[in-house]
Amino acid sequence: MLQFFYRLLIELTNGRWSSAILKKFTRSRISRVVVPSFAKVYHLNQAEMVKGLRDYPTLHDLFIRQLKKDARAIDQTIDSVVSPVDAVIEDFGRITETNEMIVKGKPYSIEEMLSDRDVVSKYLNGTYMILYLSPSHYHRIHSPVDGIVTKQWTLGRKSYPVNKWGIKYGVRTLAKNYRVITEVKTSAGHVAIVKVGAMFVNSIETTFRGTELQKGEEIAYFSFGSTVVLLFEPGIFQVDPSIRTPKEIKVGEKMGTLQLKKVEH
DSSP states (O other): OHHHHHHHHHHHHSSHHHHHHHHHHHTSGGGGGGHHHHHHHTTOOGGGBSSOGGGOOSHHHHHTOOBOTTSSOOOOOTTEEEOSSSEEEEEEEEOOTTSEEEETTEEEEHHHHHOOHHHHHHHTTOEEEEEEOOTTSOOEEEOSSOEEEEEEEEEOSOOOOOSHHHHHHSSSHHHHSOEEEEEEEOSSOEEEEEEEOOSSOOOEEEOOOSSEEOTTOEEEEESSSOEEEEEEOTTSEEEOTTOOSSEEEOTTOEEEEEOOOOOOO
16 A cells, blocks of 8 residues: 555656755755755755855755765775765665665666666676665765776666665656666776766766766766666676675775776777
8 A cells, every 4th residue: 555655656746847846946046045944954064075065056056956075085995896875775785686786675677777788688696786875965976986988878768766765666667767877887897877867856967978987077967856777787886895785985985896807908
């Protein structure tokens, strides 16, 4: 019954008009009046922001805030994989031979998520990690690895909640939400960075325009809380033993290591 009610509520509140109204409000000057209360309710760390609260003209500008250069330390160990976002690590595990990842007991098809069979085949028997961003988190996305961008594409239209309730009661949220996928070739193998849109606001803006990525470099930002899914080819990534779920993590903190090898370019 709860599952039915939750799905019905999502369908009724996530239409074109409700999304448009929320998006218009967060980007309007009127939304400035809620900036202080939003910062208070979500305990935003104002000391690490580039600007003071009075300098954000809209709630949207606060969502996509930048941090001071020394606010996040990027682990520089040559083989480390770092968190691309401030988030909660919700789950990680192995991608099956039949292209599924089991998240919170629910199967998700990475073929549906990536919508490219040639790309999917690389990740069978590989590893996935799920990182959830709440509205309180810093919303900019950084590269978890050094590498070359080989492909980037956009899929999906509507977005459903990607918090623990959305994952539990929603319908294939991680695989069918609006998403922007960036595939990166590292010295160990391929990594797919799947940026998944959240409820109401689909905006995922890419800020990186080149091809050669450095670990910790900004690549995009979310306009609202959302999720990043990382996919690794088999045999190239080892999750750090300290990682448990759920676990709070910040940009630049080590999540695991690449099993480095020479890759032909």
